[in-house]
Amino acid sequence: MRQSQLFTKTRRDAPKDEVAKNAQLLIRAGFIHKEMAGVYSYLPLGLRVLNNIIKIIREEMNAIGGQELLMTTLQSPNIWKKSDRWRDDAIDVWFKTELQGGGELGLATTHEEPIAAIMAEYISSYKDLPRYAYHFQTKFRNELRAKSGIMRTREFIMKDLYSFSRSDMEFRTFYEACAGAYKKIFDRAGIGSATYRTFASGGSFSKYSDEFQSICEAGEDTIYVDEKKKVAVNKEVYTDEVLADLGLKKDELVEKKAIEVGNIFPLGTRFSDALGVRFKDEGGTAVAPVMGSYGIGPGRLMGAIVEILADEKGIVWPRGVSPFPVHLISITGGNPSVVQEADRLYELLAENDIEALYDDRDLRAGEKFAESDLVGIPTRLVVSEKTVSEGGAEISQRSGGTKLVSDSIVVEELIEKQRT
Amino acid sequence: MRQSQLFTKTRRDAPKDEVAKNAQLLIRAGFIHKEMAGVYSYLPLGLRVLNNIIKIIREEMNAIGGQELLMTTLQSPNIWKKSDRWRDDAIDVWFKTELQGGGELGLATTHEEPIAAIMAEYISSYKDLPRYAYHFQTKFRNELRAKSGIMRTREFIMKDLYSFSRSDMEFRTFYEACAGAYKKIFDRAGIGSATYRTFASGGSFSKYSDEFQSICEAGEDTIYVDEKKKVAVNKEVYTDEVLADLGLKKDELVEKKAIEVGNIFPLGTRFSDALGVRFKDEGGTAVAPVMGSYGIGPGRLMGAIVEILADEKGIVWPRGVSPFPVHLISITGGNPSVVQEADRLYELLAENDIEALYDDRDLRAGEKFAESDLVGIPTRLVVSEKTVSEGGAEISQRSGGTKLVSDSIVVEELIEKQRT
Numbered sequence: 001m002r003q004s005q006l007f008t009k010t011r012r013d014a015p016k017d018e019v020a021k022n023a024q025l026l027i028r029a030g031f032i033h034k035e036m037a038g039v040y041s042y043l044p045l046g047l048r049v050l051n052n053i054i055k056i057i058r059e060e061m062n063a064i065g066g067q068e069l070l071m072t073t074l075q076s077p078n079i080w081k082k083s084d085r086w087r088d089d090a091i092d093v094w095f096k097t098e099l100q101g102g103g104e105l106g107l108a109t110t111h112e113e114p115i116a117a118i119m120a121e122y123i124s125s126y127k128d129l130p131r132y133a134y135h136f137q138t139k140f141r142n143e144l145r146a147k148s149g150i151m152r153t154r155e156f157i158m159k160d161l162y163s164f165s166r167s168d169m170e171f172r173t174f175y176e177a178c179a180g181a182y183k184k185i186f187d188r189a190g191i192g193s194a195t196y197r198t199f200a201s202g203g204s205f206s207k208y209s210d211e212f213q214s215i216c217e218a219g220e221d222t223i224y225v226d227e228k229k230k231v232a233v234n235k236e237v238y239t240d241e242v243l244a245d246l247g248l249k250k251d252e253l254v255e256k257k258a259i260e261v262g263n264i265f266p267l268g269t270r271f272s273d274a275l276g277v278r279f280k281d282e283g284g285t286a287v288a289p290v291m292g293s294y295g296i297g298p299g300r301l302m303g304a305i306v307e308i309l310a311d312e313k314g315i316v317w318p319r320g321v322s323p324f325p326v327h328l329i330s331i332t333g334g335n336p337s338v339v340q341e342a343d344r345l346y347e348l349l350a351e352n353d354i355e356a357l358y359d360d361r362d363l364r365a366g367e368k369f370a371e372s373d374l375v376g377i378p379t380r381l382v383v384s385e386k387t388v389s390e391g392g393a394e395i396s397q398r399s400g401g402t403k404l405v406s407d408s409i410v411v412e413e414l415i416e417k418q419r420t
Numbered sequence: 421m422r423q424s425q426l427f428t429k430t431r432r433d434a435p436k437d438e439v440a441k442n443a444q445l446l447i448r449a450g451f452i453h454k455e456m457a458g459v460y461s462y463l464p465l466g467l468r469v470l471n472n473i474i475k476i477i478r479e480e481m482n483a484i485g486g487q488e489l490l491m492t493t494l495q496s497p498n499i500w501k502k503s504d505r506w507r508d509d510a511i512d513v514w515f516k517t518e519l520q521g522g523g524e525l526g527l528a529t530t531h532e533e534p535i536a537a538i539m540a541e542y543i544s545s546y547k548d549l550p551r552y553a554y555h556f557q558t559k560f561r562n563e564l565r566a567k568s569g570i571m572r573t574r575e576f577i578m579k580d581l582y583s584f585s586r587s588d589m590e591f592r593t594f595y596e597a598c599a600g601a602y603k604k605i606f607d608r609a610g611i612g613s614a615t616y617r618t619f620a621s622g623g624s625f626s627k628y629s630d631e632f633q634s635i636c637e638a639g640e641d642t643i644y645v646d647e648k649k650k651v652a653v654n655k656e657v658y659t660d661e662v663l664a665d666l667g668l669k670k671d672e673l674v675e676k677k678a679i680e681v682g683n684i685f686p687l688g689t690r691f692s693d694a695l696g697v698r699f700k701d702e703g704g705t706a707v708a709p710v711m712g713s714y715g716i717g718p719g720r721l722m723g724a725i726v727e728i729l730a731d732e733k734g735i736v737w738p739r740g741v742s743p744f745p746v747h748l749i750s751i752t753g754g755n756p757s758v759v760q761e762a763d764r765l766y767e768l769l770a771e772n773d774i775e776a777l778y779d780d781r782d783l784r785a786g787e788k789f790a791e792s793d794l795v796g797i798p799t800r801l802v803v804s805e806k807t808v809s810e811g812g813a814e815i816s817q818r819s820g821g822t823k824l825v826s827d828s829i830v831v832e833e834l835i836e837k838q839r840t
Binding site: 123 | 425426427428429431453455456459460461462463464466467470485487488489490491492493494495496513515516517518519520521525527534538539541542543548551553558560562563564574575
């Protein structure tokens with residue numbers, strides 16, 4: 001896409017009330033727009049990143065047998081009263097609203113009840129199980145405070161998957177498969193090495209649940225990391241008893257601030273019981289399936305990537321989520337043959353299915369480079385009088401390193417990068 | 421996908437309170453789930469159709485220069501007070517809610533105000549125009565009654581595009597380009613021949629707006645169609661004066677019921693004025709850009725397709741939106757060589773990038789065929805003892821016609837169909 005056509009521009013300053021680094025950088029670079037505290041629109045560059053993250057998550061959920069649906073955000077009290085979670089003291093972040101004709105509605109904060117109500121219509125026999133259903137849907141949470149940019153918002157898209165299994169063992173097998181899928185997701189999103197599977201409270205159904213926590217000073221959580229074993233323990237369950245249970249030693253653990261980028265949670269039969277999901281087992285007995293829930297917020301993940309990887313010049317996108325794989329920059333100095341050469345390279349990339357952001361604007365080199373650093377596309381291609389006279393373009397990485405190469409090598413290198 | 425794994429099943433009956441044909445068929449076939457009146461979840465098959473429709477719309481909006489973003493559903497009163505539309509008598513379908521810390525919020529019914537507020541930050545010069553921005557986002561409308569299935573709901577995804585132009589002439593050029601794109605969308609969605617560009621009221625900004633109305637008995641609108649000229653007039657502006665203005669003659673018009681599947685609407689400078697969007701023209705004068713809005717509801721379009729094309733046996737999907745291009749059905753009669761042959765064909769299709777819904781379940785032929793008719797996938801492939809003994813599979817169209825062909829011809833035909 002030609003940057004002269006893009007409707008956003010970079011800005012020198014973020015709004016004064018914006019305290020989070022992720023939102024400051026994303027607003028300055030034109031990725032998001034702040035509607036109000038805790039509510040952000042995604043502008044074209046931001047939506048591209050969000051969609052890249054969603055695509056990664058979708059592929060990994062499909063790979064473990066997930067079936068995608070789309071449940072609603074408007075919620076009738078009926079099903080939530082069955083599980084006793086309509087009460088504001090059971091879920092303390094409900095937004096409630098009202099029908100014109102009378103009758104209260106809620107905006108979904110989570111979807112255990114609606115998915116169980118749907119499954120109750122389709123599950124009747126052990127042959128109908130196991131089932132794994134997920135969706136990407138806006139969640140609303142009436143947070144009292146919102147101060148972590150796009151990492152804790154009042155409106156956000158969430159991927160939540162729900163599993164329905166015939167037995168604890170079948171449930172645990174899927175639970176581990178999903179933990180494996182989550183590891184792949186965070187690897188592909190570029191923060192795998194900073195992310196630890198973390199023991200957390202399991203609520204009333206299980207000893208533990210598992211969080212995926214990414215080490216970051218801006219995180220709201222405190223965890224204790226065993227770097228050798230590549231696991232961590234959330235402060236909320238950090239007791240001598242738990243450590244003994246997990247075989248971890250206090251002096252091998254390091255305290256860190258971290259961002260919860262995902263969680264997987266055993267639900268037992270709490271919701272299948274409450275919503276009347278039953279299957280006949282092979283002996284003909286009616287049994288409630290064992291459920292689990294598995295969440296990742298693509299927006300929070302995007303915020304975490306910015307927090308963890310940004311440097312003093314701006315955002316640094318990993319290749320897998322970058323809005324464009326390459327930022328093509330022309331430094332023309334008013335020379336039409338440089339424009340022509342940059343245009344030609346832009347077309348050549350497109351012909352090879354490499355969609356570049358092409359800074360074709362009439363700006364000074366220093367300005368273009370500073371903006372490009374802020375926007376954070378991993379690979380930069382510069383076409384200038386100098387590179388044209390030397391017969392090629394300059395290719396450099398946002399994370400460092402520059403070299404002069406010919407057009408054909410540029411294309412080859414980029415195709416190779418897309419593959420890996 | 422193997423149908424034995426799909427978590428939905430067809431049902432004999434729709435809920436008793438469901439009066440609309442589109443919702444009855446879609447619920448029975450397992451495409452949607454009714455959460456409450458006017459609120460439906462999309463199950464895996466339904467989401468596939470919805471996403472196919474969204475993909476068509478997105479491609480056509482990008483082709484005319486649209487830039488995709490994602491605005492929020494939570495709305496602060498501030499910007500809506502500027503245009504005086506926060507009042508319930510200005511927009512009579514607001515859902516309102518409240519922040520825990522105090523302060524009213526609304527759920528977006530439309531997005532003129534938020535897009536104008538965003539553009540105000542990025543438009544300053546005539547060089548920044550024209551701009552075309554769109555999103556697919558959930559809209560909430562607090563309808564008093566909801567009785568047309570998925571065609572009029574309280575929660576639905578809408579594609580709304582907003583144009584910002586330097587002059588009326590520039591606006592009109594885009595307006596016609598968008599009308600052309602809409603024609604392509606309805607053609608690709610399979611209801612092009614039933615759909616008429618229809619003169620409707622232009623509100624206070626323009627003589628007329630344009631609706632795209634699809635002829636259908638279940639429609640809520642009444643239009644007058646000139647079949648030769650391929651245009652229509654909405655009853656709301658059907659006066660002698662308007663007909664004279666449009667050069668239409670009463671005796672060449674036929675009254676029809678119709679479904680509004682899209683609309684394009686001139687907005688003048690009402691919202692750019694209210695929200696303070698200004699650009700400096702070439703002479704340095706500050707001017708408000710001329711705006712237009714362009715809406716299509718993918719869910720309503722899906723409902724209209726069902727209403728218009730369904731027959732007595734069930735849904736009939738056009739190829740461009742069908743959840744799968746082909747329904748592969750095995751009639752094994754317990755014969756393992758038939759299972760083997762059907763499995764082989766399923767793999768062969770997958771290898772050729774043709775994703776089939778594969779009814780591999782152990783059911784009687786009659787049951788499978790009736791379900792397949794209800795689900796409405798356009799092409800059906802049957803593998804049975806008979807077809808195996810005759811050296812191939814039976815290929816038939818949902819709309820009629822059957823023949824026996826070899827595997828390789830099946831694949832060739834389906835690849836050919838996908839291309840066209």
